[in-house]
Amino acid sequence: MIRTLKRMRYRIGLSSIFHGLIVLFAFLITIPLIAILYFVVREGITRINWNFLIHIPKPVGEEGGGIANALLGSLIIVVVAALIAIPVGIFSGIYLSENKSSRLSYWSRLAVDILQGVPSIVIGIVIYFWIVKPSGTFSAISGSIALAIMMLPIIIKSTEETLKLIPANLKEAGFALGLPYHKVILRVIVPCGMSGILSGVILAVARIAGETAPLLFTAFGNPYLSTNIAKPMQTLPLLIFNYATSPYEDWHNLAWGASFILLIWILLLNIITKLVTKKWKVQL
């Protein structure tokens, strides 16, 4: 009796230690995020004003200057990347969810999984040899292509997983009304999975908005404002990388401000994802 009581106490103790541990770790993982937010906000928020957003950087030694070129560049490069990746990604995702066990979907799925794991710098190098070298110039479009390749696995996976969950009887309902295959897919299946597909797209955009490595030898960077996608273009992550590693205090400040803007951008995209998921959610 005594022994079972002791054993019982031991087990209860073990149980509370375990509970304490998971609470502790759940708390610990919030620290890095809070620390990052704290530093970026503290250093960045004081630099932010209207002039910071609409001016390009000034040469060393001059006061003021902003990140307009990087902000516009990031926007253009990301939008072009999304325009390339969204159709390709969604159509591939549809194929994979429709053909669960064909030979093509096996290899295609494998390719997507591997692509997801390819380091971004490697994608940058490949684009450098494929596009930048033959064309003879760094360009925003080559940066967009590198980023589009990084977006693809995220969009394909989220599309595939979302569409797989749509019950087969909805598809049958469409066919039974005499709908052709493409209308069943585009007007029944895709609208029902819209919330998942959109959130995948937005998360992919958020994911690549801060990518630096593949842009180093594709978009390259540009100290001036440019809207020509065939020429080098500045982006927020490149600006941060170049200016934060420079020896000038002014430029460090610029990098902090740009980091703050980039952080806000990504935070906003994540919030939009949540809202979109709610708004387009379909009760199956």
Place this chain on the structure above:
Amino acid sequence: MESTIIKSSDFNAYFGTNHVVKNVNMEIPPNSIIAVMGPSGCGKTTFLRCINRMHELTPGATCNGRMLLHRDNVYEMHPIFVRLKIGMVFQRPNPFPNLSIYDNVIAGYKLNGIRLSKKEKDEMVEKSLSRAALWNEVKDSLHKKGTFLSGGQQQRLCIARAIAMEPEVLLLDEPTSALDPISTASIEALLYELKLNYTIVIVTHNMQQAARVSSKTAFFYLGEHVEYNETREMFTNPKDPRTQNYITGRFG
């Protein structure tokens, strides 16, 4: 008036090498309710899905033989055309969750890209929902999503969606098996009304339901079409011992 609207002759259906519908010969008269009954796995649903060519959508599914709608073999028509002529209601209610009740009724037109005027749409929605005995319950909430309705209402919405296309034949695959008795009763009452305008083939594993609603009944067993007769005759005087065993509850 012709005496047969659908006629199958020597009809077989397969899943891969599995022979699930064996040599079925059956004639279905217009403006009547035909019940197809039998134990689970006897091929009754597969046979029904062969009539409007839904069977072939399953990977590995094949069939052969002749299936005539009037005098035309449906397997020589385009499947889309067949499915416009022969509507279908499924076992589980499946309204389109992204569409309102209103849009669900006209989904066959809307999604096919057939343009209708607002007046035509309004008329069609009211007429179809009234025929499906759902109008009074939903007329004030037509723009809510179809999935907000109860199961029985959803199933009647699916019937309204099917009859809005004005098909000649309506196939019902165990339409009440997922519903409670009250919803079942209202759908059965509805079938009587619909008989005036449509030919109805209803698959059921519920013998009482077959006896209540149908004028003729077919009995399937292990893929074979065992017996086909006037419902009253079938239930009082079955010819085949297997039918007798089934309706007296010895198996199934």
